[in-house]
Amino acid sequence: MFVRSIVADAFATNCYLLAPAEGEECLIVDPGIGVEGRVQELLAEHGLRPAAVLLTHGHLDHVYAVTPVCAGTTAVSPYIHTEDRYRLTDPLSTMSPALVVALEQQFGRRATWSEPERVVEVQDAQVLELAGLRVEVTHAPGHTEGSVLFSTAAVPEGIPSDELDRTVLSGDVLFAGSIGRTDLPGGDPDAMRRSLRDVVLPLADSSLVLPGHGPATTMARERAGNPYLADL
Template structure:
């Protein structure tokens, strides 16, 4: 499996490009603020052809370039239906106090891409030769979604999960933004997150990569004392 990643924008969100080891079609995951030029450069460098844009959730730092790139390459953008409203009104997802900054950085109105497809819990997507499974994981935002894909040919890792802002190395996503909910986040952590196998590689929306075994053992937000609250 081919994976490339880089952090971009004001909040340094991770953007990923994924493809099969032999394939030239690729998937763009979380095309956020100022990500478009680096996506184009990576596509050109490795001779890739984007087949879809996927978003783990609708916050601006993860989708600011998503519609632009989806339309530019003529491919669909996949996003959970609960976060669809953020594509045209990003301030609604990150708070009214961000309006001046958003309008300064993005004076033109936001829009949905020509082709928008809505994710649902348990949805399975076959794109660019990769088989993704979507698991709804709200708490940080209403539409947060874990995107898992098998990782063949490795004895240590069974799958890769693009965890967005649900689970980081040693931390979890904040729950104080509009649509966030700490109790819903606990339910997500107790459910779809702790259900992940230990040999899952975690590719988060910010910060370094991790593996589920390490997070299960050391992440303070996955311990019983936190999850019981």
């Protein structure tokens, strides 16, 4: 599988492009603040054609560029869990005024939002056949009500398939050595604990984890050393 990543200037959010190979259709995952130009550069450089945008959840730092990314292509829609669909109406309204001002000062322009024209809602255990990839959706609330994991039975090129045989896009559910916070609106510590116990821990050790922030990891590494999983 062909994979490229972009780190957004704000919040260091990871945006991923996935495709079966260069020159084919691709999926864009979590286009955060200010990444649209670099997304277009990668598409052109590698001959990729977007088929869909996948959103692990609806926080602004993961969705801010979704509308321009979709508008810059043909017939591309964002996919988001039903429980987080409301966040795409106006994610700026869920942020504190002070944080919005801080973002505007950082980028030197007023923060604006326009809702995507067509949004596709996904559900737990749904299987998406997109861009030549089979992507499984797993609902994992706790960071937000509609947080999900997207997983596919393929790994990035160059990674030995006898060591890792699956890629999991974990959003802000699971990080290398940590987990997503639960103190923001829509967060729920009890739901996060259940998601970690019932969704994350059952993942095979052979899973490559591509998180919403920070470096890639593996499920074997997290099972052995992530303190938030140790007591589950």
